[in-house]
Amino acid sequence: MPDPSAWASLPEQPILEVGITVLAFFAAVRLARWSGNNPFLNPTLIAIVLVVIVLNVTGITYTTYLRGAAFIQFLLAPTVVLLAVPLYRQTAVIRASGGLIAAALLVGLPTGILSAVGIAWALGASRTTLLSLAPKSVTTGIAVGISEAIGGVPALTAVLVISTGITGAIAGPAIQRWLRVEDDRVTGLAIGIAGHGIGTARALQISELAGAFAGLGMSLNGVLTGVLLPLAMRGL
Amino acid sequence: MLEAIARVIVWLGLGEVLMRLGLVPVPGPVTGLVLLYLDLLWHKTLPDDLGRLADRMLALFGLLFVPAGVGVVAHADVLRAEFVPILAAIIAGTVVTLLATITSLVLIRSWARRRKQPSVANLGEADLRA
Numbered sequence: 001m002p003d004p005s006a007w008a009s010l011p012e013q014p015i016l017e018v019g020i021t022v023l024a025f026f027a028a029v030r031l032a033r034w035s036g037n038n039p040f041l042n043p044t045l046i047a048i049v050l051v052v053i054v055l056n057v058t059g060i061t062y063t064t065y066l067r068g069a070a071f072i073q074f075l076l077a078p079t080v081v082l083l084a085v086p087l088y089r090q091t092a093v094i095r096a097s098g099g100l101i102a103a104a105l106l107v108g109l110p111t112g113i114l115s116a117v118g119i120a121w122a123l124g125a126s127r128t129t130l131l132s133l134a135p136k137s138v139t140t141g142i143a144v145g146i147s148e149a150i151g152g153v154p155a156l157t158a159v160l161v162i163s164t165g166i167t168g169a170i171a172g173p174a175i176q177r178w179l180r181v182e183d184d185r186v187t188g189l190a191i192g193i194a195g196h197g198i199g200t201a202r203a204l205q206i207s208e209l210a211g212a213f214a215g216l217g218m219s220l221n222g223v224l225t226g227v228l229l230p231l232a233m234r235g236l
Numbered sequence: 237m238l239e240a241i242a243r244v245i246v247w248l249g250l251g252e253v254l255m256r257l258g259l260v261p262v263p264g265p266v267t268g269l270v271l272l273y274l275d276l277l278w279h280k281t282l283p284d285d286l287g288r289l290a291d292r293m294l295a296l297f298g299l300l301f302v303p304a305g306v307g308v309v310a311h312a313d314v315l316r317a318e319f320v321p322i323l324a325a326i327i328a329g330t331v332v333t334l335l336a337t338i339t340s341l342v343l344i345r346s347w348a349r350r351r352k353q354p355s356v357a358n359l360g361e362a363d364l365r366a
Contacts, residue, residue: 021299021302021303022299024302025296025298025299025302029298042298043298043299044298044299044301044302044305045305047298047299047302047305048302048305048306048308048309051302051306052306052309055306062306062307062309062310063310065303065306066303066306066307066310069302069303069306070303072299072300072302072303073300073303073304075293075296075300076265076300076301077248077264077265077268078241078244078245078248078265078268078293079293079294079296079297079300080265080266080268080269081244081247081248081251081265081268081269081272082244082272082289082290082293082294083269083290083294084269084270084272084273084275084276084290085272085276085282085286085287085290085291085294086290086294087269087273088273088276088277088282089282089287091277099344099348100341100344100345103340103341103344104337104341107336107337107340107341108333108336108337111332111333111336111337112329112330112333115325115328115329115332115333115336116325116326116329116330117325118329119321119324119325119328119329120318120321120322120324120325121321123320123321123324123325124318124321125318125321125322125325126318129317129318129321129322133322133325133329136325136326136329137330137333139263139266140304141263141264141265141266142262142263142266145261145263153314155311155314156314156315158304158307159307159308159311159312159314159315160322160326162301162304162305162307162308163308163326164326164329164330165301166305167326167327167330167331168330168333168334169298171330171331171334172334175331175334175335175338176338179338179339179342181338181342183341183342183345186337186338186341186342186345187338189337189341190333190334190337190338190341191334193333193337194330194333194334194337195330195334197297197301198298198301200297201294201297201298201300201301202298204294204295204297211294215269219266219269219270222262222266223262223266226261226262227261
């Protein structure tokens with residue numbers, strides 16, 4: 001006879017939390033499309049704002065929400081793996097663009113680290129904050145590991161990484177329009193290097209070419225920073 | 237479709253295992269991405285199901301970051317101590333990175349075009365126009 005209390009320990013179905021998230025994103029995508037994909041009306045950012053409003057109005061705590069929405073976050077890992085598909089479809093262009101890709105990393109990787117650390121240092125941030133900021137342009141999983149390795153605060157780094165991604169997803173397409181960048185490889189690489197996965201999600205809306213190069217920029221920037229930054233810090 | 241899902245999960249799982257064993261310093265999903273890409277290059281074909289799965293999931297990519305973004309709001313107190321330098325570093329730093337990368341690539345492209353030797357610089361201009 002199984003212990004009936006075992007049933008009570010089963011987690012509740014997170015339909016409410018998943019539902020709020022999906023509906024908020026649906027509304028955000030509609031709004032973004034209605035605005036002609038205005039960079040400042042980024043669907044992810046609008047959905048975050050809508051969810052926060054709903055949580056505050058209904059009194060659902062962040063803890064409850066985040067526990068339920070973990071189901072959505074679980075899908076992030078396999079979806080990152082699926083970025084291999086646009087990459088594979090664009091293999092011919094990628095193979096012929098080695099110089100461009102190398103140049104993008106040569107400029108973007110150090111600029112991403114030094115600009116953040118430099119600005120925060122000039123404004124008087126503490127050493128711990130500077131170390132937590134250094135890997136901010138790198139995809140969350142790698143950034144948290146780097147932060148730990150160089151003496152930052154991993155939880156702070158996670159928050160900084162997400163904020164950076166949202167900034168990159170908004171500023172990237174805005175700069176593309178402002179500078180009239182025609183080459184989607186350039187836009188994609190820059191958004192992926194500066195704004196990792198959230199930027200890549202936005203770049204995929206521009207074109208598959210932009211999305212593939214953003215995924216490439218994100219992966220290469222993540223792996224290289226993960227290897228080089230802890231080594232450089234050890235040398236200092 | 238099941239085969240496509242299994243293929244993704246297997247490479248992701250292998251990526252996780254390699255990371256936990258300390259054999260690669262990169263998180264599972266990134267290793268999984270590289271492994272699936274090498275797998276596709278090796279087989280030289282993209283099954284329709286896998287292509288469709290990727291298109292569907294990647295169309296929802298932005299949705300998957302919403303809980304993490306709400307988590308940022310929930311943990312906003314970690315930012316309070318040094319709010320101004322952090323905010324400036326995030327916004328100005330990211331904009332500077334984008335501008336530096338985009339402008340240098342645009343300059344390199346026009347340089348290669350002037351030299352009319354795209355293949356030497358390996359910038360892929362010819363392939364892009366084709």
